Amino acid sequence: MTNEKQPIYVMPENTQRTLGRDAQRNNILAAKVVADCVKTTLGPKGMDKMLVDAMGNIVITNDGVTILREMEIEHPAAKMMVDIAKTQESEVGDGTTTAVLLAGRLLEYAETLLDMKIHPTVIIKGYKLAAKEAEKILNELGIAVNYDRDDILRYVAMTAMTGKGAENDKEKLADLVVRAVKKTYDKNNKTINFEDIKIEKSKGQAIENSELIEGLVIDKSRVSIEMPQKVENARIALVDFALEVKNPEGETRISISSPEQLQSFVDREEKLLREMTQKIISSGANVVFCQRGIDEVAQYYLAKNNIYACRRVSKSDMEKLSRATGAHIISSLSELTSSCLGKARIVREVISAEDKLTYVEGCENPKAVTILIHGGTEHVIDEIERAIRDGLGDISSVLNQGKIVAGAGAVEVELSKKLREFSNKLGGREQLAIEQFARALEAIPSTLAENAGLDPIDIVTELKARHDKGEKYAGVNLLTNKIENALEAGVIEPLKTKTQAISSASEVAMMILRIDDVLASNPQKSNKNSSMLQSMNEEF
Ligand code: ADP
Ligand code: MG
Numbered sequence: 458m459t460n461e462k463q464p465i466y467v468m469p470e471n472t473q474r475t476l477g478r479d480a481q482r483n484n485i486l487a488a489k490v491v492a493d494c495v496k497t498t499l500g501p502k503g504m505d506k507m508l509v510d511a512m513g514n515i516v517i518t519n520d521g522v523t524i525l526r527e528m529e530i531e532h533p534a535a536k537m538m539v540d541i542a543k544t545q546e547s548e549v550g551d552g553t554t555t556a557v558l559l560a561g562r563l564l565e566y567a568e569t570l571l572d573m574k575i576h577p578t579v580i581i582k583g584y585k586l587a588a589k590e591a592e593k594i595l596n597e598l599g600i601a602v603n604y605d606r607d608d609i610l611r612y613v614a615m616t617a618m619t620g621k622g623a624e625n626d627k628e629k630l631a632d633l634v635v636r637a638v639k640k641t642y643d644k645n646n647k648t649i650n651f652e653d654i655k656i657e658k659s660k661g662q663a664i665e666n667s668e669l670i671e672g673l674v675i676d677k678s679r680v681s682i683e684m685p686q687k688v689e690n691a692r693i694a695l696v697d698f699a700l701e702v703k704n705p706e707g708e709t710r711i712s713i714s715s716p717e718q719l720q721s722f723v724d725r726e727e728k729l730l731r732e733m734t735q736k737i738i739s740s741g742a743n744v745v746f747c748q749r750g751i752d753e754v755a756q757y758y759l760a761k762n763n764i765y766a767c768r769r770v771s772k773s774d775m776e777k778l779s780r781a782t783g784a785h786i787i788s789s790l791s792e793l794t795s796s797c798l799g800k801a802r803i804v805r806e807v808i809s810a811e812d813k814l815t816y817v818e819g820c821e822n823p824k825a826v827t828i829l830i831h832g833g834t835e836h837v838i839d840e841i842e843r844a845i846r847d848g849l850g851d852i853s854s855v856l857n858q859g860k861i862v863a864g865a866g867a868v869e870v871e872l873s874k875k876l877r878e879f880s881n882k883l884g885g886r887e888q889l890a891i892e893q894f895a896r897a898l899e900a901i902p903s904t905l906a907e908n909a910g911l912d913p914i915d916i917v918t919e920l921k922a923r924h925d926k927g928e929k930y931a932g933v934n935l936l937t938n939k940i941e942n943a944l945e946a947g948v949i950e951p952l953k954t955k956t957q958a959i960s961s962a963s964e965v966a967m968m969i970l971r972i973d974d975v976l977a978s979n980p981q982k983s984n985k986n987s988s989m990l991q992s993m994n995e996e997f
Contacts, residue, residue: 475975481571484534484969485564491538492561495524499554499901501619501935502909505840517836519621520843522546522553533977534969541961548961550850551617552954555901556962562897563966570893575886581967583890586883587876588963591894592956594875598868598929599860599952600944604644610635612947613855614848616864621844622837626664630841633669633828634848640671641824642856649853655777655827656845658838661810662831667841672801672820673781674827675774677767678813679806680751683760687805691765691817692798694742695775695786699749700733700768702726727754734758736790740797744804746770746778748786765804767815781825782817854951863943864950865932866902870920873898894963902933909935916940 475483497504498519508516508527516527522542530539541560542553567580602609614631623630641653657674679686713719734755737745745751745759745766759766770778779786784799802819809831828845832838855861862868873895880891899917906916916933919940923931932943943949 469978471978473975473977475977477973478571480973480975481577481970482568483975484972485568487532487535488538488564488966488969489561491525491530491535492558492565494528495542495554495557496561496904497908498524498620499558500905500908501624502905503554503620504908505622515836516839518840518843520553520840520847523843525553525557533975534972537965537969541965544961545957549854549951549954549957551847551854551951552958555954556958558900558904559897559958559962560965562900563894563962564969566893566897567890567966567970570889573889575889577970577973579886580890580893581970583887584894584963584967584970586887587880587891587894588960590879590891591872591876591959591963594872594879595862595868595952595956595959596860598871599858599862601859602855602861603859604856607635607639609861609949610638610852610855612949613851613861613951616948616950617847617851618844621847622840623664623844626667629665630667630845631848633667634845635852636669637826637828638849638852638856640669640826642853643824647857649856650824651849651853652777652780653822653824653826654849655825656830656842657814657827658830658832658835658842659809659812659814660832660835660838661812664830664832664837664841666831668829668831670816670818670827670829671823671825672816672818672827673774673777673825674829675746675767675770675778675815675817676812677770677815679815680766680768681756681760683757684765685763687803688743688763688765689803691744691782691801691804692742692795693744693746693778693782693784693801693804693817694737694740694793694798695746695748695778695784696790696793697748697772697775697786697788699751700730700745700747700755701750701752702729730754731758733790734762736793737764738762740793741795742793742798744801746775748772748775765806765815777825778817781820781822783821851951851954854953858951858953860952861949862952862955863930863932864948865934865943865946866905866920867930867932867943867948868950868955869898869901870917870924870931871929874921874924898959905935906933909933909938911938 503519505517505519506524525539525542530536538557538560541556545553545556570580611631614634615627618627637654642649655673730752743764745764747768748770751766751768775786782799782801785797787793787797800821801817804817807814807816830838830841832841876895880888902920903913903917907913920931930942930944931940934941934946934948
């Protein structure tokens with residue numbers, strides 16, 4: 458019958474299908490490529506990457522998640538690796554490179570097992586057991602720290618910031634970060650609201666001049682030099698509309714036939730503006746932050762009444778000002794009453810190298826703080842900002858969970874050792890997978906050493922020997938290039954960074970291993986532009 462020979466399409470014709478071992482190999486390879494990409498940035502001696510986008514914008518960074526976010530990754534398995542970094546960033550704020558590197562190794566070693574004809578489900582089962590046991594072991598290895606141990610918190614911040622261009626000033630920056638977190642930390646709920654910490658950047662001065670301001674810093678100056686440079690006992694109005702007389706949309710013509718008419722037109726505009734400012738003055742405000750423009754006439758009246766005003770303040774700054782000072786953002790002047798106003802001890806203009814900034818200090822909400830980063834160039838400042846964000850994330854992880862671990866590869870080697878002991882007690886083929894899991898953890902000390910130009914095999918062998926002797930905090934300190942007690946050397950990390958990195962890395966590795974069939978529809982590349990060009994050419 459003719460019917461039998463007809464092909465049956467269950468999927469669109471251009472769907473690409475990869476099956477079985479090929480699909481696995483392909484996915485593992487993609488994951489490995491992603492891991493290799495960030496590998497060289499791990500640790501204090503890691504290298505930086507320079508990323509240039511289609512518009513020519515440059516980012517120079519050592520931060521795993523930033524690199525992966527900037528790269529336009531297409532492969533679905535590779536995208537899953539990028540997601541690990543994103544989850545790590547949002548959950549704990551640091552440890553992104555570690556997580557991605559670990560996932561890459563877990564998959565690489567799983568491939569060895571696949572080559573030995575071990576079924577993926579066996580590997581997955583082994584990895585699952587290992588991940589669960591790892592979490593248990595890590596919790597036992599974690600050391601409790603108290604809220605008052607500022608010295609330890611500073612070490613945690615410094616460990617987070619090393620390798621990110623903050624080297625020379627890391628003590629100063631670590632101190633800023635610890636003080637910022639402590640100001641905002643809510644002891645009762647054991648939480649910290651990162652919205653309370655604003656990071657503001659100013660170009661020109663040296664990094665070491667970076668400071669913590671108890672209040673907000675807005676990168677705007679007062680709108681007119683006639684205005685006071687500082688206002689004490691500030692009562693702050695936040696307006697999100699222009700203090701201008703609205704011009705009608707589109708082109709309008711006003712025909713004026715006599716000088717009197719012109720004068721009356723100008724007078725009317727001025728009257729409207731005067732009325733606007735009068736409303737602000739009578740509300741009792743002495744500081745105005747406006748999200749849009751402020752007309753010169755309005756500026757004049759505000760200045761005459763000793764009001765400090767900034768214009769074109771960003772929406773996010775308006776929201777921060779509202780949180781910090783208790784002011785309501787108003788959308789029309791009729792809403793403005795004295796109860797809408799926020800409070801701060803002082804609002805002043807500060808000139809900092811190339812920038813003029815407005816400081817709002819002594820806010821009603823004492824939790825609002827700003828870390829003002831100084832630095833020579835934008836690229837430097839941006840990388841310092843990423844370092845500071847890592848530091849903030851790490852300290853709040855420590856305060857939340859109250860536990861730390863020894864860095865510099867120490868905790869990974871100890872964990873790996875304990876996992877091997879665990880696997881020896883188990884029988885079956887899963888044991889092989891747990892061993893590979895333990896081996897994958899060694900990627901951290903090995904890569905740290907490799908990136909610093911040390912011999913990774915020597916270092917890992919030595920570390921393992923030391924741990925076998927019971928030195929459970931032995932790590933490779935890259936500031937001295939020696940194997941030593943990482944806790945004493947001050948290389949300290951939050952426990953949470955490690956548990957999260959291991960759990961998300963193993964989850965994604967298992968998810969990728971479970972895939973044995975990839976069906977990818979191949980969207981026709983849109984040729985809209987070229988066909989449009991073609992038709993244009995035909996027309997002419
Ligand atoms: P991630 O994105 O995973 O946080 P980093 O580049 O920040 O990657 O590197 C973190 C690793 O660097 C951690 O394993 C940490 O223990 C290690 N590290 C930090 N400071 C030192 C040091 N002085 N000596 C050795 N290792 C260090
Ligand atoms: Mg880090």
